Amino acid sequence: MRTHKCGELTKQHTGQTVELCGWVHRRRDHGGVIFIDLRDRTGLVQVVFDPDVHEAFSLAEHVRSEYVLKVKGSVRGRPEGTINPNMGTGEIEVLVSEMVVLNESETPPFPVESEIEVNEELRLRYRYIDLRRFAMQEKMKVRRDVARVLRNFLDDHEFFEIETPYLTKATPEGARDYIVPSRTHENAFFALPQSPQLYKQILMVAGMDRYYQIVRCFRDEDLRADRQPEFTQLDVETSFMDEDEIMHIMEEMIRQLFQKVIGVNLGAHFPRMTYQEAISKYGIDRPDLRIPLELVDIAEDMKNVDFKVFSAPANDPQGRVVAMRLPKGGDLSRKEIDDLTKFVGIYGAKGLAYIKVNDLSAGVDGLQSPIVKFAPAEVWDSVLAKTGAQNGDLIFFGADKASIVNEAMGALRVKLGHDLGLLEGEWKPVWVVDFPMFAWDEKSRRYAAIHHPFTAPKCSIEELQANPGEALSRAYDLVLNGTEVGGGSIRINRPAMQRAVFEILGIKEDEAREKFGFLLDALKYGAPPHGGLAFGLDRLVMLMTGSTSIRDVIAFPKTQSAACPLVSAPAVVPEEQLRELGIKLVKQPGKEKA
Incomplete structure (x- = not known):
């Protein structure tokens, strides 16, 4: 034509x-x-x-x-x-x-040629109109190019692209599964995969050596800007490679991806940082290294002060007291500081103490804050020295349970960095390594896996069983500008170690056999050392196109409520079909019919 x-x-x-x-x-x-x-x-x-x-x-x-x-x-x-x-x-x-x-065409619900903001619900309902816009088509083009470059790189490095099943078995991986009823197996259900984790490990046992797949994954969880109930990831698994070798080849892949698709040079070597260092300096395990602000521990200085807001968490093994210097922050108005106090309250902080550094040469008299009187001059001298404070700076303080301090001060650091234009450089990748194997869940009174229960520890079975709370994993995450874009680990390849991890997680032998028997059996037949990782393709494209939500880089995304306005899904299923599947709907107490 x-x-x-x-x-x-x-x-x-x-x-x-x-x-x-x-x-x-x-x-x-x-x-x-x-x-x-x-x-x-x-x-x-x-x-x-x-x-x-x-x-x-x-x-x-x-x-x-x-x-x-x-x-x-x-x-x-x-x-x-x-x-x-x-x-x-x-x-x-x-x-x-x-x-x-x-x-011909009726008048569109919004103009294609205009750059005006359009309600997202309306955009998604008429997605075929929205996708006609050049900005959206450019994002789809970048997405296509990303997939092509990744495939070409992995093909050149002798990876096999292998498809794994979408209809599989429900497994606990930290989020709820989407359940699919089986008509041919009465009262039985498939689950949509949260990831191809177990299949790709079995492919390694099968001797496939290097596997990859650009795959759809499904998680029935609450949504955020960077999450969807169905999403796409690049899934990779290798045999006979340790974590250094895996990180090296994946780093080269990401470096080539950014260079070829958007012309960005990410540098010759991505730095590495331990989980503990990331939490200590930035309060979060996915730090945005473009922001020059850091948290400084001052608990030792505050243990003996009269100010219980500081001394109580300083003497609590589960507490933390930190200071964060904001250069030239003394220019902030009282209203701006009050707004920041409300902001950290979202994360559980009970307040936001601060000191304005007016004149270092005047000692305590050169500091402006109602909290100065609660500690002797030598304490503040130590705090000023540790933070590197200068005249005109503002020092913020966080004091509470460590989890609250980390979350609140970590979020404050990011907000100040972006709101005040403190970013240094455009792209800052970093590998975060040496994650803990487990986290203690106070509510359930048991350990939970930080990554997943198939991640290998850095210690022996005996050391793991003796002190699970101190065990480190062979896991690694790739973080870019404060966003985790990929995560993986070396996997457990010996049945005894896998059983030991299950026991620590409270997964009894009969439960392990029921849920993971096929994996335990496979590990008995010469499973090679193996490991891999998965990259969030949607997140990568979001960052590369400068978008603020992965919904903008997915052709047909769901809304915040996990619905599709375009086709009005999810929808009611006819009674006849439910009867054929042996399903009877029961109204949940306190919930209105949709």
């Missing part, structure tokens, strides 16, 4: 007769000559209708936005003074000799 795409035409096509198809992006009638910006996925081109070509001109008079057209005409240079440097085809135009209206 067409000889060229709209955005492909250049001065080299001048004098050629071309046929184009596309949508009416914009129509202008200038004194008897009609101009239409015709749009397809490749871009825009201006097509011109002269009154002398009566039939085409007459049709053009009735064309409106988003009509679908086919035009035939000759390419010519634009008259002097009308060249559009902001348009890829801005040096030429097409003088139309013939036109066919392939389809």
Whole structure:
């Protein structure tokens, strides 16, 4: 139907007769000559209708936005003074000799050519209109390029692309499974995979050596800007490689990805940081290293002060007291500080103490804060020295349970960094390593796996059983600008170690056999040392396109309530189909019918 795409035409096509198809992006009638910006996925081109070509001109008079057209005409240079440097085809135009209206269009619910903000619910309901916008099509293009570069890299490094099942068995991986009833197996259910974790480990036992898959995964969990109930990840697993070798090859892959797709050089070597260092300095295990602010422990200084807000957590083994210096923060107004106090309250902090450093040479008299009187001068001298405070700085303090301090002060650090424009550099990747194997859950009074129960520890079985709370794992996360983009580990490849980990997690032998018997059996038949990781493809594309939500880089995402406005899903299933599946709906107490 067409000889060229709209955005492909250049001065080299001048004098050629071309046929184009596309949508009416914009129509202008200038004194008897009609101009239409015709749009397809490749871009825009201006097509011109002269009154002398009566039939085409007459049709053009009735064309409106988003009509679908086919035009035939000759390419010519634009008259002097009308060249559009902001348009890829801005040096030429097409003088139309013939036109066919392939389809008409009603007035769209929002203008495609406008950059105005549109309600997200409306965008998702009319996603086919939203995706026509150049900004969205560019994001889809980046997504396509990302997948292509990743595939090419892994193919070149002898990885096999292997598909794993979508209908599988429910396994505990930290989130709820989506359950699929089986018609052919009465009262039995499949589950949609949260990840292909167990299948890819079994592929290593099968001798596949290097596996990858760009795969859809499903988690029935609460949503955030960087989460969806169904998402895409690049899943990778290898045999006979340790964590250093895996991180090295994956680092090279990510480096090439950014260079080839968006022309960004991430540097020759990604730094590594232990989990403990990340928590200590930044309060979070996915630090944004572009922000120069750091948390400084001052518990030792505060153990004997009269101020119980500081001394109580300083003497509590589960507590933490930190200071964070904000250079030139003394310029913040009282209202701005009050707003920051409300902000940390979201994370459980009971307040936000601070000191303004007016004059270091004046000692305590040069400090401005109601808390100065609660500690002797030598304490504040030590705090000022540890934080590196200068005149004009503001020092914020956090004191509470360590978990609250880390979360609140970590979030405050990020907020100040972005709000005050403190970012240093555009891209800062870092590997976070040496995660704890387990975290103690006070509510259930048991250990939970930090990553998943198939992650190998850095110690022996005896050391693990003797002190599980101190055990470190062979896990590693890749963090970019404060976002975890990938995470993985060396896996357990010996049945005895896997049973020991299950026991610490409170998974009894019969439960382990029921849920993971196939894996335990596979490990008995010469399972090689293996490990891998998974990258969130949606998150990578989100970062690479400068988007603030992964919904903007997924063609058909769900809303915050895990619904699809486009097709009105989820939806009620007919009673007949439920009966065939042996399912009876029961209204949950306190919940209204959807």
